[in-house]
Amino acid sequence: xxxxxxxxxxxxxxxxxxxxxxxxxxxxxxxxxxxxxxxxxxxxxxxxxxxxxxxxxxxxxxxxxxxxxxxxxxxxxxxxxxxxxxxxxxxxxxxxxxxxxxxxxxxxx
Numbered sequence: 163x164x165x166x167x168x169x170x171x172x173x174x175x176x177x178x179x180x181x182x183x184x185x186x187x188x189x190x191x192x193x194x195x196x197x198x199x200x201x202x203x204x205x206x207x208x209x210x211x212x213x214x215x216x217x218x219x220x221x222x223x224x225x226x227x228x229x230x231x232x233x234x235x236x237x238x239x240x241x242x243x244x245x246x247x248x249x250x251x252x253x254x255x256x257x258x259x260x261x262x263x264x265x266x267x268x269x270x271x
Contacts, residue, residue: 233268 216232227244230236239247247254258265 218230218232220228220230222228222238226238226240228236228238
């Protein structure tokens with residue numbers, strides 16, 4: 163019987179200056195991404211705060227005036243209906259003054 167020994171060799175470890183990087187260093191990119199996420203979250207919170215402030219007015223994509231009173235149901239008026247409301251605003255104010263006692267408040271506010 164022959165005794166054969168098998169020698170296993172391990173590759174020599176490279177010196178620290180010779181280490182190969184398998185993956186790129188992404189820590190700088192991760193920090194930049196985290197800062198961008200924080201910036202976007204702050205902008206989102208500011209936008210949400212604007213929507214819940216109460217009164218808001220804007221022009222919709224369809225071109226009508228949208229008045230938001232903070233109750234979740236905005237009022238949308240096109241130019242002709244808005245002009246009619248503005249022209250009759252004195253009548254609206256008079257009606258509201260005459261019927262003030264009959265008009266209920268929102269129990270949730």
